Amino acid sequence: MIPKACKRLAEVDFPIAEVSRHAAREKSIRHGHPSTLHLWWARRPLASSRAVLLALLWPDPCDPLCPVEFKAEARKRLGTVGCNPGTTDTDLRVALLRFIADFANWDNAAKPIYLEVSRALVKAAHGDEAPLVVDPFAGGGSIPLEALRVGCDAFASDLNPVACLILKVMLEDIPRHGPKLAAELRRVGGEIKKAAEVELADLYPQDPDGATPIAYLWARTVRCESPNCGAEIPLVRSFWLSKKASRRRALRPVVVRPPKGSPEPPRVDFEIFEPKSEKEVSPGTVSRAKAACPCCQAVLPPERVRAQLAAHRGGADVFFDAKSRRTGGARLLAVVTLEPGVTGRQYRLPTARDYAAVHAAQQRVANLLADWEESGRQGLCPIPDEPLPPIGTLGFRVQRYGMLEWGDLFTARQKGVLVQLAARVRERYAARQGAVGELLAIVLDRCADYWSSLCSWHLTGEKVNHTYGRQALPMIWDEVPSAGV
Template sequence: MATMKYPKRLIEVDLPIKRISAHARREKSIRHGHISTLHIWWARRPLAACRAVICASLWPDPADDLCPDIFRKVAREQMTRWAKNNLHLLSEDSRSRFVAISKDEQKLDDLLELRAALLDFIADFANWDNSTVPEYLETSRLLTQVAHEALGGEPGSRPLVVDPFAGGGAIPLEALRVGADAFASDLNPVAVLLNKVVLEYIPKYGQKLADEVRKWGQWIKEQAEKELAEFYPKDPDGATPIAYLWARVIQCEGPGCGAEIPMMRSLWLAKKGKKSTALRLVHDHDSKKINFEIIKNSTANDVLTGTVARGSAICPFCGFTTSAKSVQEQLKNAKGGASSARLIAVRRDDPKSGERGFRLATDVDVQVAAGAIQKLKINIQAKKSELSLVPDEKVNPLPHSVNRLPMYGMRDLEKNNLPIKEYYKKAIDNQSVTC
């Protein structure tokens, strides 16, 4: 049986990397409609790059001697059609080439020119604004199908793109977009859920899914606000606390010092333009403790560096650096240091101005946090089922680049200071949400 020889794919001979990279950088600032808004996921692959790479990997190079004639024929027809009908959809970088083709279709008889036209098409298709344009979708899917069948695929079938480490789902999503089938898998259950939502639920349920998510998300929010109100009491001016910012503490090991060091990598609370807010350290030499002030409209010159660098702690009083190893030992002895952590600041939502800001923590906030911890203990004791209200599994005792908890004495998954997870679990258990 003769072995079929395959032509080089476009990605093996050329790729407009500079233009694709520009689209990928721009994509970072896009929120509406982007899959990155589903859930935070590290190392997300830009959709622009994935879309371009998949097209260039599936389509053969028309200038290769082994490229099927049928692919050349269809590619030539499609690029000619774009030159005649879709110049308005092309970028400035691509338009001059296609204008020339519209004046002389014979240019595409030059296979290098045909290759360049396909690469221009791929570069423009990488643009987020073109990702749902029907003309781009139709052309890319037709070329994908023709390439697949011309290279030995069963007529009517589609090429299969397999991503065994799918993560946030960029590669399988773009494979579907350009007309391929996709198989995605991942060990992380969060990644699996993300891929099921992007690849299965959204195509199947569409707007109905979005409506249900909004409906039940709003319901949970309203119920949570009622039940958790005692842990987020309104400030005298009507603003509502929405987050409590804590810092673990250690003791300075400098000679004759022993001051309390709040472990903070940065003193910035927010760095957005006029809303920039930071903390200023205030030294209490009598108690050897650090107090804080909030600096609004702060600049880089107003803000000192934090008290933590590469795991070591720098004392704000004497300047002594307690080594990372000593920091780990102190936190191990404190079982992670969560119980002795200091409440530093509160993030709050001001209904009058419609903006969010910060204020320093008060004794009332500390009492609220203590009450939340006590409430959680009571609820845990009252729980009769085998499942815990909050994660309490043992942590892998072998530290590594991801799991650093054992280095600091945290042998169990720490229970939340506030019973929020307990509430959400109960809310979901008590309701049947169906689409």
Template sequence: MTNQALPKRLIEVDLPIKRISAHSRREKSIRHGHISTLHIWWARRPLAACRAVICAALWPDPADEHCPPAFREAARKAMLDWARNHLALVSAESFPRLVAIQKDAARLDDALELRHALLDFIADFANWDNSTVKEYLDTSRALTQAAHEALGGASGTRPLVVDPFAGGGSIPLEALRVGADAFASDLNPIPVLLNKVVLEYIPKYGHRLADEVRKWGAWIKQEAEKELAEFYPKDPDGAMPIAYLWARTIRCEGPGCGVEVPLMRSLWLAKRANRSVALQLLPDHRGKRVDLRIIVKQRHGWSDQTDSTNGINAPKLDGTVRRGSATCPCCGYTTPVARVREQLKARNGGANSARLVCVVTTRRGESGRQYRLPTERDLLAVDKASKRLEELARSNTNELALVPNEELPLMSGVFNVPIYGHTTWGSLFSYRQALTLSTIARLLRELGNSPHSLEEGILATLCMCLGRQADNLTSLVTWTPGGEFQGHTFTRQALGMIMDFAEVNPWSGGSGDWSGAVDWVARVCDEIASAALSMGHVQQASATQHPLPDDSVASVITDPPYYNAVPYADLAQFFYVWLRRSVTGGLSDLFRERETPKDQEICEMAGWDPARYPQKNGKWFELQMTAAMSEARRVQRPDGISVVVFAHKTTGGWESMLQAMIEAGWILVASWPIDTERGARLRARNSAALGSSVHLVCRPRENPDGSLRTGDVGDWRDVLAELPRRIHEWMPRLAEEGVVGADAIFACLGPALEIFSRYSRVEKASGEVVTLREYLEQVWAAVAKEALAQVFKDADTAGFEPDARLTAMWLWTLNAGAINGDESPADEEEADDEEETKGKSAKAKGGFVLEYDAARKIAQGLGAHLEDLDHVVEVSGESARLLPVSERTQYLFGKEQADAPTGGRKKKAAQMDLFGELTKIGADETAWTEKTVKKIGETTLDRVHQAMILFAAGRGEALKRFLVEDGAGRDQRFWRLAQALSALYPSATSEKRWVDGVLARKKGLGL
């Protein structure tokens, strides 16, 4: 049987990506019970997207001529039952269709209507609120079983979904939820343990696991608190300290000074609309010290917290640290960042020589936080904790050091803390923090080794609590004045230096404490148990050596690493060192080695750390990914379908991934962009990141017996003839779902590559083999032409010169029109590490940036060449920048009028380009000097830009002469292009306002 004769799955023909994307985005804000709160793992896929994709991949399309009649009938019964009995559960989008079905069951005799009913169900089921609703679960599982049996699966068995890069567990969890079996594997022990909890232990124990976690979590709290109570004393008045705020210190290196300077980014403690509290630095020049007091803002102004009658002038609350350098409050000398580093390095990072500056407390029966200065009692407790830790370290008989002494490597952009002296994982923790975590680790070991040893599943789940507590209890945790809470360590995929930090009291009952960690984990257990899942299987294995036999899998669905996007193994070492000191019994096998497996992890690491990973370059990554994709095809049944999630930022990355899949023997049949990310996340603000994750749908290029088809040769002329037709069919459907720009380009890859990858090779008439790269050039050209037709709708695009076509396509590719408002990261804490802030102070250029190769392909697809358009595009290294209108003044008006506006108020909006770097767009809102058009522009784009600048300069009469007397406005191409640019420019940019201003003049001028 050929692939063409196989029944198509729903995901090959349609997917309600707009609604699935909405559920995926919303899921980012859901906390309690979500798998993401069980334990940190990076780049975890949203459950909504996974659930929808798995259903659509497993269920046949009832409208396909080869759909098994048994499934079509089962789907008809299921949707009819849904319409008759469950209307109250569904969303507004699917309600009209189901109401119509309820009134007229014969509608489901139409296979297309049945397809849409199934897609509506999938979109509704993607909603987090429906993930444990019995009716949704029962229906999805019935459909999955019906599909499995109709496609040849043995009665009583379930389809097997495999994820060889299981990571955070979203994909295998959703496979179980919809009624499939799941096999999850990963090379790293942390996700293996995490997946065991989710896929094996929660289904095995059900709600009992949550009860056991709460029970034994309370026992650990009781035992640990008993041992550690003296190190976390309550206040004499009964108040409970919930957090201790610390500042690392250096000695001022100003001439004759030597004052101990507390390193603080900000002095704010509470910063709310109705409540402001801050620390005030009190320089004692004579005593050569810096004292502190707490001040509060009342209606009448600032005052001393202890004496409200003591009025204070508006204080400066900027802190002492900026970009890693430290300014002395006494003498004003600024110790440069290099010397700050050297001083902290001499103190092993300075966590244990930091100054306690404030204690945050709560009182039973009272709302809100209170703040007080530290007392001798607080300092004595810290000193006693350090001595206890030293005693325990000396008497430790475990082969592992009490406090993790494994090396913390320097990795620029990932681990910058070693620059400041944090060279071991244990150095990230103050003495008291390390004492607390080592106590919890010991108690977990005792539970595992006791005569009535704790069952493996319960112990593993309690280890999730330890991971959460460790994340909350380092010297890299910040205090957030806006919400009055402490954060956690991994707010991003890196460890950057934090000069002042918050230490949670783990026994306080406040956020970030041990009871909270236990509760978060127990809630996940309860939530997943509510779905009544069957048990999955989890195994530690490399994706390049999969343990399953040939042709045994219904579907491989996976989210592989993207080159060097996330250094998983190195990040996971943070948790690994503590889990090694906690687990016992069978779980110990996962943690035998000193470090997480790094050499064989498929991540391109040579750029992060060339000293440790010289061999793990881009070529190595591509070879390993090809091997992994080959293994996925080997275990996939010949009639099955797989989905690979990919979201790399460069066209080169995409080409390499696609090459790996084709070489591994896959035919790509569809691709769907699902919006899985928040646009304002920190990762998106500081580097190129796709707004969507593209789901590449593929089938094995195999014979019915599982052997690879190698003799299929395609004719280049036939492939080229079919390509534009396929793109023309696909892009309007994407536009209906709101998919435009780069997301639409990548969404076209699947249909385009199906034409190419169905053959073992494609040849020209000469016999020359066509490379994937050569074909992708044609894909880009076809997409560019189709997109341009969409931008200008029914206009004759051939009437526009290359600069106009390129400008329109460039803006469309960036999806600039969808970016609104200012997303500057003002609400993010400023990093102290110079490596993290390097270059931020440089004035950002305006314009719209693309990766050079992407820009070249866009231009080529439009019949243009970048080198001929240097008055529109500036190429610099690996980036290409579409010039803002203000920078084209000299070209458009001549040297004597070349000045751009300066001074005045700025309005900026963050424009996320998808292939380059974060770019600030928009120009200064200021006055221009007088502008006069001496020579009308040669192209339509030039003339539109001239008109925009005249409007911006306030030259109303000159603009009128230009449009009417000079004739620029009498050319309808001028207005069509202006209208297109108005739709494409981001709403917060000057360009958008200027072109709209020109358009507003049209009617009044009789044009």
């Protein structure tokens, strides 16, 4: 055991430059990294957590009170990982710091030799009883996870239920069940996906030519308030669809004016074309909440844009008349598809079939809410009706556009899909209490992150950006929800 008066390694030195470099690199590691399990904004880097823990758990070999057993074990073990312990206590200190810096590298984090050395030295410093690392506000779980990695016992807690779910899955379920849990998740998740594809087929129909829609590019709309215009303004930041070098696509707005004497306002149609240069692509219609009418060039000030959208709870849904024809609200600009035998994404203009699927989704959600009302509002509302935090909380800025409840962040079609999937997850959870049900809930969270009205389109990657791309909820004018399951 380390005497209380003995200095810890962190008190005398720490390889901060190397550890910082490895911690920064972690942000770009996606495959197999625990951070991909579930989004947590304030997650601590594993590299720095691992390094700091070892530096606090190990004594300084240059301290006169450093246990002889620890120094002997360190000299025996460090040479196996290329850290020369030398002959003096100063050499041993340098070797321990070198090991900490090397072990901070994600590439070494799971190597058996590094795990053996770190655990053996922790045991040599603390005896047979593993030290207990306590993190009362563990959040994403980096500190307790790394404590387990280096051979400690860990106690973690948090006030946030999302953090508690992450901690339970990462610190209890995955270590306890291992690869079997992943196999079970794939099997059960595959069953849910297969059932959902059948149940939700009418909400995401395939194209008649066999192409599969994978994303829909929508724009919220407002009305031009110029007395001589009244056109519908699609709120679009950029008319680019793809900026890939091999596939450059964009939308070209075309103003269609009514015949003289007609009470109808002008309208904007679109064409898809291949621009040769940036100049060919028209500038967007919205910037800093100011909307420019493409028909008369009048500018709608931010307060009027916000007022119009607030009247429709954010304006992410479509309005239909009694004959299921679109009359306003969100407008579908383009559909991204995958065609059989054709490489890469393809882009097409929307059709009546696309809007019919949206209308079907709205009817389904309306029936769902009606059934809940008829039941006397038993249980939770199927659509989250809890209020959003006050304006400005943690960067939440959508409330000023009329999104006041969590359910307002989703379109009717997204709500229908997520409610259906949530029901299937609850069924599986009831049948399989425990780890698989918790992981399915995490998967459902990931779906909600990519299926909201605040997702945008990545022009070069040709993919959907998730809702929490930043640690905030800013307004997204031209939303791009993925195509369901």
